[in-house]
Amino acid sequence: MKLPRFSSRPFSVSSPGFIAALQDYTLFALDILKNLKSVMKNREETIKEMFVIGTKALLMVITGGLFAGIILAIESGHSLEMFGATTLIGRTVSLGMIRELGPVITGLLLASRTGAKNTSELGAMQLSEQIDAIQAFGLSPIRKLVVPRVIAALVMFLPLTLIADVSGMLGGIFITNQTFHVDFAYLLNSVVTVLKMKDLLVGFLKPVFFGFFISSISCYYGLSTRGGTTNLGKNAISSVVMSSLAVLGLDLIFTKVIWEVL
Amino acid sequence: MIQLQHISLALTGRQILQDISLDIYDDTISVILGPSGVGKSTILKIILGLLKVDSGKVIIDGRDLTYADTDDALDLRRKIAMVFQGNALFDSLTVEQNTAYFLKESEAYSPEEISRRVNDALAFVNLSGTEDLYPEQLSGGMKKRLAIARAVVVEPRIILFDEPTTGLDPINAKVVLGLIKNLKSKGTTSVIVTHIINDAIAVGDVLTVLNEGSVVSSGSSGEVLRSNNPFIKEFLYEIYDDSLFINNKELLRQ
Numbered sequence: 358m359k360l361p362r363f364s365s366r367p368f369s370v371s372s373p374g375f376i377a378a379l380q381d382y383t384l385f386a387l388d389i390l391k392n393l394k395s396v397m398k399n400r401e402e403t404i405k406e407m408f409v410i411g412t413k414a415l416l417m418v419i420t421g422g423l424f425a426g427i428i429l430a431i432e433s434g435h436s437l438e439m440f441g442a443t444t445l446i447g448r449t450v451s452l453g454m455i456r457e458l459g460p461v462i463t464g465l466l467l468a469s470r471t472g473a474k475n476t477s478e479l480g481a482m483q484l485s486e487q488i489d490a491i492q493a494f495g496l497s498p499i500r501k502l503v504v505p506r507v508i509a510a511l512v513m514f515l516p517l518t519l520i521a522d523v524s525g526m527l528g529g530i531f532i533t534n535q536t537f538h539v540d541f542a543y544l545l546n547s548v549v550t551v552l553k554m555k556d557l558l559v560g561f562l563k564p565v566f567f568g569f570f571i572s573s574i575s576c577y578y579g580l581s582t583r584g585g586t587t588n589l590g591k592n593a594i595s596s597v598v599m600s601s602l603a604v605l606g607l608d609l610i611f612t613k614v615i616w617e618v619l
Numbered sequence: 620m621i622q623l624q625h626i627s628l629a630l631t632g633r634q635i636l637q638d639i640s641l642d643i644y645d646d647t648i649s650v651i652l653g654p655s656g657v658g659k660s661t662i663l664k665i666i667l668g669l670l671k672v673d674s675g676k677v678i679i680d681g682r683d684l685t686y687a688d689t690d691d692a693l694d695l696r697r698k699i700a701m702v703f704q705g706n707a708l709f710d711s712l713t714v715e716q717n718t719a720y721f722l723k724e725s726e727a728y729s730p731e732e733i734s735r736r737v738n739d740a741l742a743f744v745n746l747s748g749t750e751d752l753y754p755e756q757l758s759g760g761m762k763k764r765l766a767i768a769r770a771v772v773v774e775p776r777i778i779l780f781d782e783p784t785t786g787l788d789p790i791n792a793k794v795v796l797g798l799i800k801n802l803k804s805k806g807t808t809s810v811i812v813t814h815i816i817n818d819a820i821a822v823g824d825v826l827t828v829l830n831e832g833s834v835v836s837s838g839s840s841g842e843v844l845r846s847n848n849p850f851i852k853e854f855l856y857e858i859y860d861d862s863l864f865i866n867n868k869e870l871l872r873q
Contacts, residue, residue, distance in 0.1 A: 490707035493667050494721040494773070495697055501724075 385577050388499050389507055395500040396508045402501070406509035411517065414470055418517045419524045421466050425458045426450055426525025430532045443537040447547035450529030455556050459522035460563035461608050464571065467514060468600035472575035475506055476596035479579025480589040488580065498580065507572040514568035515561060522560065559615050563608065570603040620645055621666060621777070621810070626675030628661060635661050637832040639675070643810055643825075645776075648803055650823035651812040652843075654854065657829045659812035660704065663779045666810070667701060697725075700770035704781040706762045708754040708769075714741070715750035718768050725773075740772035744798060760791030767798055771807075778802060780811040784818050796822050816855055820844075828854070 396403055433449040479502060482488050488498050530544045578596035582589050621643040628636045635658040643649045651659050664670045665677060668684065677685045708717050718737045722728050728736070741747050744764035754762055763783065770778050780799065784792035799809050799822050813819055819826050820840045827837040828851055836846045844855060 486703040486705050486707035487709060489664070489669060490701070490703060492669055493699075493701045494724070496721070496724055 382574070382577050386573050389503055389573055389576075392497065392500050392504050393508070395497075395504050399501060399505050402505040403508050406505050407513050409474075410467070410471055410509050410513040414467060414517060415520070417466055417470065418463055418521045421462045422454070422459060422521030422524035423528040425462045425521075426454055426528035427532045429453045429458060429525070430529035431536065434533060434537050438537065443533070443539050444543065444547070446533045446537060446539060447530065447544040448551040450533070451526055451548035451551050452556060454522045454525040454529070455552060455560040457608070457612070459525060460518050460560060460567065461604060462525075463514065463518040463521045463564065464567040464604035464608070465601055467510075467517065467567070468571045468575075468604055469597050471510060472571050472596045472600040473593050475572060475575035476579040476582075476593045477589065479503075479576055480582035480592055483580055483582045484585065484589060503573070503576045503580075506576055507569060510568035510572035511565055512568075514564040514571075518560070518564040555615070559611060563611055566607050566611075567604050570607065571600045574600045574603060620680065622676070622678040623662070623665070624676040624678065626665065626672045626677065628658075628665065628670065628672050630661075630670075635832055636665075636672075639829075639832070639834055641827055641834065641837070643777075643808065645808050646803065646806055647824040648799060648809045648811065648822050649825045649827065650819040651810070651827050651829060652814065652816065652819045652823075652854075653812075653829035653835075654814055658832050659814075659829055660781050662829075663701060663781055663810065663812060666779060667699060697773070698775055699777045699779065700773055700775035701779040702763075702766045702770050702781065702783060704785060706754075706766040708762060708765060710754055712753075713750065714746060714752050714754075714757070714765055717754065717765060718772050720769070721773055736772050736774070740768040743771055743801070744768045745794075758791075760787055760794065763787060763791070763795055764798070767795070771802070775807065777808045777810065780809060780813075782813055783811060784813065784815060792818065830854070 430446055430450050433453070434443060434446045437443050437445050437449070479488070482502070488502075491498050491501055526548050530541065530548065533539050533544055534541045575596045578592040578599075582592045621641075623639055623641040626636055626639050627634070639658075639662070641651075641662070651662060653659055661670060665672055666679075668677075668687065671686060675685070676683055709720065712720060715737055718740055719733050722733045722736060737750075738747070741750065744767050746761060746764055746768060749757070749761065754765070757765060767778075767783075783795050783799065787795065796818060799811065802809055809822075811818070811822065823840055825837065826840050826843045828835045828843060828846075828848075830850045835848050835850050836843050843851065846852075
């Protein structure tokens with residue numbers, strides 16, 4: 358028997374069929390890549406998804422970035438203060454936000470927000486047979502529902518991450534100026550000049566990969582939903598957990614590879 | 620004509636269908652009858668190509684589509700529409716948008732043609748005037764009629780109905796059955812799966828009774844009702860109340 362790929366096993370680390378589920382997800386992800394060109398036909402849905410991701414997550418991302426920047430400045434500031442090196446706080450905050458905290462904090466926040474949204478929406482559509490209806494009329498749910506969500510994530514995660522970066526750096530500069538009495542103009546200059554092309558490359562590439570994996574994992578869980586609302590709840594939780602783990606795992610790989618290669 | 624030949628299917632380790640053979644003729648209303656969980660809806664999904672069988676053949680208009688992939692099956696699917704048990708309406712779209720959805724997606728029709736077809740389909744199911752309402756604003760019977768309109772609007776040759784009257788009050792159920800009969804007069808073939816014997820007798824030209832994934836009996840309603848099969852006797856008589864029992868006896872006499 359051959360089922361549609363996304364209707365097979367749920368993707369869960371506790372499942373004895375983890376490898377099989379991973380295989381299913383891989384095929385699903387390849388299907389998405391093969392169908393990416395269909396985005397032009399479904400641009401209306403894609404723009405709608407971009408709007409939802411962008412506007413609804415904006416405040417959350419600004420707040421998350423701001424808190425991360427402030428915490429980074431305080432923690433690094435107290436350590437650097439012991440060596441009389443508080444002038445390095447700006448550099449630390451800048452590199453920390455651009456390379457690590459900005460993308461990771463944004464990734465984790467969007468994994469919970471966008472991930473839960475995708476899984477619950479597609480899962481509810483699956484349970485109410487709307488996905489079957491789409492297929493029954495000869496349409497592809499991957500082209501119609503998944504690709505717009507993936508493209509929207511690919512496009513929107515980068516600007517959201519940049520906003521989190523800027524928000525964090527401004528928060529870090531402000532708190533450093535107020536707490537450690539480092540000159541504001543000096544801090545502003547140091548957070549910009551310390552950044553090299555490699556740092557920007559890392560900081561800008563991560564959100565694109567995070568966007569793809571978060572959106573594809575969450576859509577996979579949504580379309581894998583079977584049974585009833587209990588399973589929908591379970592899949593929404595699993596989707597957020599797996600997306601968050603994917604963000605941290607990819608971040609680890611990126612960090613290791615970038616330090617080794619560049 | 621749809622032919623299912625010796626099809627078997629297991630899902631999640633459970634045998635759903637076992638060596639089922641079924642012929643569905645053009646311009647008829649075929650009813651697949653049986654208790655819940657015997658694989659009735661699965662047969663519809665197999666006809667649509669949403670599920671692939673483990674063994675056997677699915678032949679439509681002489682073409683073997685058993686293992687046709689999605690693209691190959693696309694032409695076939697344009698000839699077949701389905702009315703789902705839970706209606707499967709798109710919550711975020713209005714009545715008009717739901718009805719027009721698949722026409723717009725096909726990109727084969729002009730806006731004027733879409734508008735004409737939508738108006739005709741909504742008039743056919745008596746939902747004219749509700750174009751701007753959302754599914755949540757409709758009653759159960761109206762939702763079912765909207766689901767029928769969405770199927771009718773693509774002008775399919777065959778419409779599959781999954782439990783079309785389940786959950787409806789007798790008046791709305793009668794309206795839905797009337798629509799199915801009207802479709803037949805327009806030359807549309809209908810396949811209905813239901814567990815409601817009255818509905819099956821009311822509209823079915825051919826009844827096929829399923830139990831435990833196998834065909835127990837098939838024929839006209841009279842032939843099925845006269846069957847001596849113990850399951851059919853139990854299913855047709857014992858689970859219904861006395862009044863229905865009397866009605867069925869009268870039907871048998873006729």
